[in-house]
Amino acid sequence: MKKNGLVKIGPILVDTAIFTTPFICDVDRYKCESACCYRACIITGDEAKRIEKHLPGILKYLPKENIDFIKRKGSFVADCREQPRCLGKCEIDEDEAMAVRRLFREGEEFRCTWLLNDRCVLLYNSNDGLRYCAVHSYALDAGLTWEEFKMIDCVQYPLAIYISEGQQVLGIQSTPYLADIPCKNNQDAPLMYKSLKSTIRRLVGDELAEEIMAYGDLHYK
Secondary structure: OOOEEEEEEEEEEEEHHHOOOOOOHHHHOOOOOOOOOOOOOOOHHHHHHHHHOOOHHHHOOOOOHHHHHHHHHHHOOOOOOHHHHHHOOOOHHHHHHHHHHHHHOOOOOOOEOOOEEOOOOOEOOOOOEEEEHHHHHHHHOOOOHHHHHHHHHOOOOOOEEEOOOOOEEEOOOOOOOHHOHHHHHOOOOEEHHOHHHHHHHHHHHHHHHHHHHHHHHHHHH
16 A cells, blocks of 8 residues: 555555665765764663663773763763753754654653764764764674664664654655765665665564565565
8 A cells, every 4th residue: 555655564654765765874985974973862761771881892982082071971871951952952853853752761861972072972083084983883893783782863864763643654864954965865875775674674673674675675676
């Protein structure tokens, strides 16, 4: 069943654009300096606890300024009473907000990572001048599945799971600020449903992800 660019696959509606839109996240390829990390990362309590257990290894990727800042604050998770952009001036786009609302349980406190020098405190510059996420780099080097380890606010971009008129939807974020970043404008990249297969698995589970892959292979070869 198709409706307004959406197709029903299993229990959810899927934006058919994921089957036709080229996309791949590749900081080295695009020299984008992690442009999608333009704000603090929204994080749940459970995610913070998971990352905290690995923090000594993650800190090794960060410059001394970031390490000192995190140690001084006592955490990489911000105190929203102190972080200027959290004081009623959060820069998150409404489309992004819709994408992350599903992360939080009723009554759960809204938290972000600290910002340092106008960037997420967990970002660092490599020797060749590229900007990377320390959590992502640590996961790769430690042999962890980064899509499972990293904060889902970061992992899910540019996808989103949200509820529309009582129906769960797998869609694409359309944050205006990120409209022109290179990963979203390369026609030679693989199609989104293929390049983001692991992300889709995390968002909807293995069984439904396989149904989505099969649908794409059948109808959009």
